[in-house]
Amino acid sequence: MKRRSFLKRGLLSGAVAAGAAVSPLGLRQGFAGDDDVLEDILDDFEGPEIRLDIDDVKLELIDGKRVFMWAFGLHDDAPTIPGPVLRLEQGKTYLFEIRNRSTSRHSFTIPGMVSPDGLAVHVELEGKDDSDNSRKSILVLAKDCGAFLYQDALNAPIGRVMGLHGFCVVEPKENITVGNGNIPYPTSVAPQAVTSLFETLGLEGSVFPGNGWKAKSDREREWIFNSVDPRWCDRFEQGQVVSAGEATDFKPRYFTLNGNSGYDAAHDHDCVPTGTIGQPLILRTANAGLAWHSPHIHGNHVYEFSRRSAKGELRLHDNIREIDTWTMPPGEIAELLLPFKMPPDIPLSKRPPNAQEKFPYSFPMHCHNEISQTSGGGSYPMGLVTDWVITGPYKG
Amino acid sequence: MTDIIISHPAHDPAAFDEFGCHVYAASPSTPDKLTPTKRFFRQVSSWNVTMADGKSVPFWGFKDPNVSGSDSPWPSKIIRVNVGDIVHCNMKPSKGTHTIHWHGIEPTPMNDGVGHTSFEVKSEYTYQWQASTAGTYFYHCHKNTVLHFEMGMYGILIVDPKSKTKKLYDPEEGDKLGDATIPARYPAYDAEGIWCFDDVDPRWHLYDHDAGICGEDIGMDRFEPKYFLCSGVPSNKTLTDSRTLVKAKAGSPVLLRIVNASYSELRITFPKDVLVAEEDGRVFRTNPLRGNFSKPFWTRTLNLSTAQRYSVFLDAPAAGRSCDVKTEFLHWCDYNRVQGTVTTRVLGT
Numbered sequence: 001m002k003r004r005s006f007l008k009r010g011l012l013s014g015a016v017a018a019g020a021a022v023s024p025l026g027l028r029q030g031f032a033g034d035d036d037v038l039e040d041i042l043d044d045f046e047g048p049e050i051r052l053d054i055d056d057v058k059l060e061l062i063d064g065k066r067v068f069m070w071a072f073g074l075h076d077d078a079p080t081i082p083g084p085v086l087r088l089e090q091g092k093t094y095l096f097e098i099r100n101r102s103t104s105r106h107s108f109t110i111p112g113m114v115s116p117d118g119l120a121v122h123v124e125l126e127g128k129d130d131s132d133n134s135r136k137s138i139l140v141l142a143k144d145c146g147a148f149l150y151q152d153a154l155n156a157p158i159g160r161v162m163g164l165h166g167f168c169v170v171e172p173k174e175n176i177t178v179g180n181g182n183i184p185y186p187t188s189v190a191p192q193a194v195t196s197l198f199e200t201l202g203l204e205g206s207v208f209p210g211n212g213w214k215a216k217s218d219r220e221r222e223w224i225f226n227s228v229d230p231r232w233c234d235r236f237e238q239g240q241v242v243s244a245g246e247a248t249d250f251k252p253r254y255f256t257l258n259g260n261s262g263y264d265a266a267h268d269h270d271c272v273p274t275g276t277i278g279q280p281l282i283l284r285t286a287n288a289g290l291a292w293h294s295p296h297i298h299g300n301h302v303y304e305f306s307r308r309s310a311k312g313e314l315r316l317h318d319n320i321r322e323i324d325t326w327t328m329p330p331g332e333i334a335e336l337l338l339p340f341k342m343p344p345d346i347p348l349s350k351r352p353p354n355a356q357e358k359f360p361y362s363f364p365m366h367c368h369n370e371i372s373q374t375s376g377g378g379s380y381p382m383g384l385v386t387d388w389v390i391t392g393p394y395k396g
Numbered sequence: 397m398t399d400i401i402i403s404h405p406a407h408d409p410a411a412f413d414e415f416g417c418h419v420y421a422a423s424p425s426t427p428d429k430l431t432p433t434k435r436f437f438r439q440v441s442s443w444n445v446t447m448a449d450g451k452s453v454p455f456w457g458f459k460d461p462n463v464s465g466s467d468s469p470w471p472s473k474i475i476r477v478n479v480g481d482i483v484h485c486n487m488k489p490s491k492g493t494h495t496i497h498w499h500g501i502e503p504t505p506m507n508d509g510v511g512h513t514s515f516e517v518k519s520e521y522t523y524q525w526q527a528s529t530a531g532t533y534f535y536h537c538h539k540n541t542v543l544h545f546e547m548g549m550y551g552i553l554i555v556d557p558k559s560k561t562k563k564l565y566d567p568e569e570g571d572k573l574g575d576a577t578i579p580a581r582y583p584a585y586d587a588e589g590i591w592c593f594d595d596v597d598p599r600w601h602l603y604d605h606d607a608g609i610c611g612e613d614i615g616m617d618r619f620e621p622k623y624f625l626c627s628g629v630p631s632n633k634t635l636t637d638s639r640t641l642v643k644a645k646a647g648s649p650v651l652l653r654i655v656n657a658s659y660s661e662l663r664i665t666f667p668k669d670v671l672v673a674e675e676d677g678r679v680f681r682t683n684p685l686r687g688n689f690s691k692p693f694w695t696r697t698l699n700l701s702t703a704q705r706y707s708v709f710l711d712a713p714a715a716g717r718s719c720d721v722k723t724e725f726l727h728w729c730d731y732n733r734v735q736g737t738v739t740t741r742v743l744g745t
Contacts, residue, residue: 056400057398058401060404193690200689248729250729251618262416291728296499296703298510298513319691327699327700346503362505363508364510369728370546371619371728373541379417
C-alpha cells in the first residue's frame with residue numbers, strides 16, 4: 001500500500017468510528033465524508049511523522065516467565081514495553097500514524113496533548129482482522145512543553161497496564177538559558193520556584209555547585225513503573241477481556257521499571273542515571289500500573305518540580321519539595337531534579353579525593369512499598385529497583 | 397497467539413545470584429574512620445508485640461546490647477543526634493546477615509546499608525556518617541527488606557539542630573521571614589509527638605529471615621494487613637498510651653513528626669489546619685542562598701506513601717480539650733479501600 005492510501009484509509013476509518021463533528025484538522029473527528037478536504041490536508045502536510053505499531057507480544061520477566069501483553073513499537077522496529085520515548089519539539093505539528101496489528105481493539109491517546117484545533121488526541125483502532133479500521137492517523141500539535149504518557153485508553157486503564165504506554169516529551173524549540181544552564185519549560189510558564197531552582201544550579205556558593213542542567217544531553221532519564229498481574233495476561237491471551245470495572249481486583253506479581261526488574265534495571269543504561277558530582281539530571285517518572293508506588297532514592301534528595309495527572313493536567317510547582325521519597329499514583333507523571341550533589345552526610349574531612357572509599361558511588365532507587373521489590377511472590381530485590389551512579393568528583 | 401517475544405539479555409549467573417539470592421556478606425573495617433561524637437550499638441533481636449485483639453505476633457528489631465531490656469520497645473529504640481555529629485553505630489546481626497540503612501541520611505555506599513551496592517553485615521560493622529541536616533529520618537534493615545521491614549526492623553532517627561534546644565531546626569543566614577518561612581513561634585516546640593504508623597499482616601510474621609529471596613514463592617505479592625498501629629501501640633490504645641498521646645500546655649507549640657512505616661497509603665486528617673514545616677528531613681524555607689523555591693504551608697490533610705515523613709506544627713488545644721487526628725490506611729492497589737483507622741491525640745493541659 002502506498003503511503004497516501006494508507007493515510008487515507010486511516011483518516012476515513014477514523015471518521016466512521018468517531019462519527020462526530022466536522023473538524024478541519026482534528027482527524028479524530030473525521031471529515032463527514034468530504035474526501036476533498038482530506039486530500040487537501042494530506043497534500044498540505046509536510047511536517048514530521050511518527051509511525052507506531054501495536055502488537056501482541058510475550059514479555060519475558062525477570063524469572064524467565066513469559067506473559068502475554070501488548071506493546072507499541074516504531075513502525076518496522078521491534079515493539080517494546082514501554083513504547084519508545086517520543087521527543088517532540090514545541091510548536092510543531094506531527095502526523096501520528098497508528099497501526100494496530102494486535103487481535104484486540106485498542107486506542108491511541110495522549111492525555112494533555114491536543115490536535116491543531118485544540119481537541120483531545122484520541123483515535124480508536126479495530127483489531128488486525130478488521131484491516132480497514134485498524135489504521136488511523138491523527139495530527140498532534142506539540143503545543144506545551146513537558147512529559148506526557150501516550151497510551152491505550154479504550155478500556156482504561158487496562159490497556160495501559162497491559163503494556164500500551166510510553167513517554168512523549170515535548171522540548172522547547174530552543175534551549176532556554178537560566179543561570180548557568182537550561183530549563184525544560186519556558187520561563188513564561190514556569191513559576192518563580194521552578195525558575196529559581198534551575199537558576200540556582202551551578203551557582204558558586206549555592207547548594208548546587210557544579211554545572212547547570214543541560215538540555216538535549218544525557219542529563220535526563222525517563223522511568224516508567226508498571227506492574228503485571230499474570231492472571232490478566234492469561235485471560236487476554238485466551239481471548240477473554242478484563243473489564244475496567246475489575247481494576248480493583250488487580251493483584252500484581254511482577255514490578256518493572258522501563259520493562260526491566262531488579263538486576264536487569266540496575267544494568268540498563270537507559271534506567272541508570274550516571275554522572276559526576278555537579279552534573280544535575282532530570283528524572284521523568286510515570287506510573288503506568290495500578291499499584292501506588294513510593295519511589296525512594298538513596299544518596300541525594302531530589303526536587304520535584306512538576307506533576308501531570310492521569311487526565312493530563314500539568315501542575316508546575318510553586319513550592320518545590322526536597323524529598324527522598326515521592327508518591328506515584330496510577331497514571332501520574334512526576335518530574336524531579338536529581339542534583340548529583342556530594343552526598344551530604346559523608347564526613348566533611350573524609351570526602352574524596354582524601355578518602356579510602358573511592359568513586360564510583362552506587363546508590364539504589366527503589367519503591368519503598370517493598371511488596372513491589374519482589375517478583376513471583378519472592379525474589380527480593382528483583383522488582384521495581386534500579387541504581388544511580390556518581391562516577392567521580394566535579395570536573396568543571 | 398503471538399510469536400513476538402520481548403526478551404532480556406542473558407544474565408551473568410554469578411552477578412545475578414549476588415544481586416538477590418546470595419548477596420556479598422562481609423565484616424569490614426570502617427573506611428575513613430574518625431573519632432565519633434555520638435556512638436550507638438545495635439544488635440538484631442526478636443520479641444513479640446501484642447495486637448489490638450490481644451494476640452501476640454512475632455517481631456524482629458534492633459536492641460541496644462548494652463542496655464538491659466532495650467529489646468522490649470518496638471519500634472526499635474530512637475537514635476537522636478545533632479547536626480555536625482560524627483555518628484558511629486556498631487551493628488551485630490547475631491542472626492544471619494543484616495544491614496542498617498539510614499533512611500534519608502546520605503553517606504557513602506559502604507555506610508548506606510544496602511547489600512547489592514555494598515555488602516550485608518556478616519558478624520559486625522560500624523556505620524559512620526556525619527549529620528548534615530536537621531529533620532526526621534528512620535533506620536531500618538535493608539536485607540530482604542520487604543520482609544524485614546514488615547517484621548519491624550526499624551527505629552526512628554532524629555537529627556536535632558546544633559543548638560541542642562527543643563527546636564526543629566536552627567534558622568540560617570539568609571532565611572526569609574514572614575509567609576516564606578516558619579513563624580517565629582514555631583521552630584521551637586514545647587511538646588513533641590512521634591507518630592510512626594504501621595500495618596501488620598500476621599501471615600508474614602511466621603517466615604524465616606531469608607524466606608523468599610532465592611526465588612521461592614512465599615506470597616510476598618499479597619499483603620493483607622489485619623492490625624494497625626502507631627509507634628508500636630495497637631489501634632485500640634492510641635488515644636491513651638503515653639507513646640502516642642501528646643500532652644501539651646494550652647496554646648504552646650507542638651511538633652508532630654509523622655512517619656509512614658506501613659505498606660499502605662496514609663490519609664491523615666487534622667481537625668484544623670497545621671503548618672507543614674518539614675518533609676523527608678528537609679525544612680521548608682525560603683533562602684536566597686539555597687534557592688527561592690520552598691516554603692512551609694498550612695493544610696488539614698496529609699497523604700503519605702510508604703517511608704515518607706512530615707513534621708507539622710500546631711498550637712496545643714485549651715486545657716482539657718483534645719485535637720484528635722485520624723489516620724486511614726488505604727490499600728496500595730485499591731486506593732478507595734480503607735483497611736484500617738488509627739486515631740491519635742494531642743491533649744491540652
